[in-house]
Amino acid sequence: MAENKRRPKPIPPKAPKRKKEYSLFNWLNRFLPLDKVFGEKVPGREERLPVKYFYYFGWVVILLVAYERIGFQSEEYVRKSIKLKKEVDDLKAEYTSIHAEYERAGKQSVVVEKVKEEGLVENLTPPKKIILKEEEK
Numbered sequence: 299m300a301e302n303k304r305r306p307k308p309i310p311p312k313a314p315k316r317k318k319e320y321s322l323f324n325w326l327n328r329f330l331p332l333d334k335v336f337g338e339k340v341p342g343r344e345e346r347l348p349v350k351y352f353y354y355f356g357w358v359v360i361l362l363v364a365y366e367r368i369g370f371q372s373e374e375y376v377r378k379s380i381k382l383k384k385e386v387d388d389l390k391a392e393y394t395s396i397h398a399e400y401e402r403a404g405k406q407s408v409v410v411e412k413v414k415e416e417g418l419v420e421n422l423t424p425p426k427k428i429i430l431k432e433e434e435k
Contacts, residue, residue, distance in 0.1 A: 402408060410420050 413420075
């Protein structure tokens with residue numbers, strides 16, 4: 299009998315994917331000789347720093363950097379607010395002086411002095427009241 303050529307070939311089982319542990323440090327190891335810095339793993343002489351703690355150390359470093367950045371930003375905001383408060387105080391003082399000058403310019407004695415230069419004089423006689431009789435309306 300002839301062999302069945304249509305029968306599918308058995309699929310070989312896939313090898314389980316190896317989980318890359320500490321991929322960041324594997325990448326760094328290509329450029330920096332971390333083994334020389336932290337020692338080589340020699341049985342009986344384990345003097346190197348465990349790599350598993352680097353993630354915790356990195357996390358703490360990131361938190362410290364963020365903490366410092368937030369501190370610098372808050373100091374910058376405080377400096378800006380102090381500068382703006384001084385500017386507002388200066389503007390308020392300027393407004394007060396201009397407003398007082400404007401109020402003074404509206405007084406009758408000041409107006410009379412300004413009008414005398416143009417040849418006008420203050421009327422010293424009191425105004426007369428005009429009374430109309432009902433018949434004349």
